[in-house]
Amino acid sequence: MRLDALTRFRLSTMMFLEFFVWGAWFVTLGTYLANDLQASGSQISLAFLTQSLGAILAPFIVGLIADRFFAAQRILGVLHLFSAVMLFLAGRQEDFGAFFVFALLAMVSFMPTLALANSISFRRMESPEKQFPGVRVFGTIGWIIAGLLIGWLGWESGDALSNTFVMAAIGSALLGVYAFTLPHTPPETSDGPATVRDILGLDALALLKTRSYLVFFVASILICIPLAFYYNFTNLYLNEIGVPGAAAVQSLGQVSEVLFLLIMPLMLKKLGIKRTLLIGMLAWAARYALFAFGDAGSMIWLVILGLLLHGVCYDFFFVAGQIYTDRFAPKKVRSAAQGLISLATYGVGLLIGSLISGPIVDAFLAADGTHRWLTIWLIPAALAVLVTVFFAxxxxxxxTADAVR
Known part of the structure; x- marks a missing residue:
């Protein structure tokens, strides 16, 4: 299907709002919880765990409901309208228990919309591998704009991070309404009712009979354990060491993500999949080491360099891994394989990482209420090195996988 300029604009706007909503509150969540709700590191990790729980439940929502009974754009709208209410209520809570309930409901409704937004886009494209990056990049721009707005408005320094939930709720409500105007994307025809095996992509488990993919699969889960330290505590770290406009500065990572995404095809061609994945893993270790020895003074350049490594960390492992999975898996299980790897990384891997990162951060709480970040960051750096050695x-x-032919 030819992607005309108007349709491209409509899909790009959808992607912009989709990731603007996520970036508007999730980046500064750790700082908000620590400062406004006096949450511990373990509680902060528990809050970030809502993303993993949402990722685990997302296949059921998309597979059992959206893919079978309702047009994708309509369920996208309903989920975002519900998420808008939950986000607004989450920002109004004064204790962690109540906040967690609303944050969990917000993420359980939000995470399925990532797949729905992709599905709406893919169904309008004749050549998704060529056309989709130009649409998806507006999602990264939306995330960057959210961070810049938080920095420009001074919400971190002014103890006003509760406003981020209002901003996210407004964005989610706008997308919820806008979704009903998107191109009609009815359910795909199916030969029968969906099974749990279909929804979880369990047919792709046969890929694990092949050693190369099994090693990649296990490494994908393991590398998400140190990844949780970045997602959960980077913004708190930047604010504690005194980096002004931390959320805006942190958006440098998304800028580099765009740049490295553009050179990804060249890197894969020149380096091959193994070396590309290894560079991505080592970048995580390097980033944490830079954070460990950086500060907001003369060593701020180490922190900035660590943030700029995000493009290498994310694109050279996650994007390259998705491409590898598409190449490796036979056509009949490619979709299932992508679903399975997403469930393993954003679900299982980040869930484990969130459960262990919080207690570790709590263990290195200093007497003045800040944290001993040098020690904290060296732990995920060491974990990333161990995963890299395992994979290499x-x-x-x-x-290709002969096991499932």
């Missing part, structure tokens, strides 16, 4: 030692590049 056991992974053998292979183009």
């Amino acid at each position: 030692s056991l992974f053998r590049e292979q183009e």
Whole structure:
């Protein structure tokens, strides 16, 4: 299907709002909880765990409801309108228990919309591998704009981060209404009712019979454990060491993500999949080491460099891993394989990472209420190095999976 300029604009606007909503409150969540609700590190990690729970439940919502009974744009609208209410209420709570309930409901309704937004886009495209990046990049721009707005409005320094939930709720409500105007995307025809096996992509488990993909799969879960430290505590770290406009500064990571995404095809061609994935893993270790020895004074350049490594960290592992999965898996299980790897990383991997990162951060709480960040960051750096050694030692590049042919 030809992607005309108007349709491209409509889909790009959808992506912009989708990731604006996420970036508007999730980046500064750790700082908000620590400062406004006096949450511990373990509680902050529990709050970020809502993302993993949402990712685990998302296949059921999309597979059992959206893909079978309702047009994708309509369920997208309903979920965002519900999420808008939950986000607004989350920002009004004064204790962590009540906040967690509303945040969980917000994420359970939000995470399925990521797949729905992709589905709406793919169904309008003749060549998604060529056309989708130009639409998806507006999502990254939306995330960047959210961070810049938070910095420009001074909400972090002014103890006004509760406003981020209002901003996210407004964005979610706008997208909820706008979704009903998007191109009609009815359910795909199906030969029968969806099963749990279909929804979870369990047919792709046969790929794990092949050693190369099994090593990649395990490494994908393991690398998400140190990844949780970045998602959960970077903004708190930046604010504690005194970086002004931390959320805006943190958006440098998304700027680099755009740049490295553009050179990804060249890197894969020049380096191959194994070296590309290894560079992504090592970048996580390097980033945490830079954070450990950086500060807001003369060593601020280390912090900035660590943030700019986000493009390498994310694109060279997650995007390259998605491309590898698409190349490796036979056509009949490609969609299931992508669903399974997403469930493993954003679901299982980040869930484990969130459960262990909080207690570790709590263990290095200083007497003045701040944290001993040098020690904290060296722990995920070491974890990333161990995962890299595991992957480098056991992974053998292979183009296809004979096990599921």
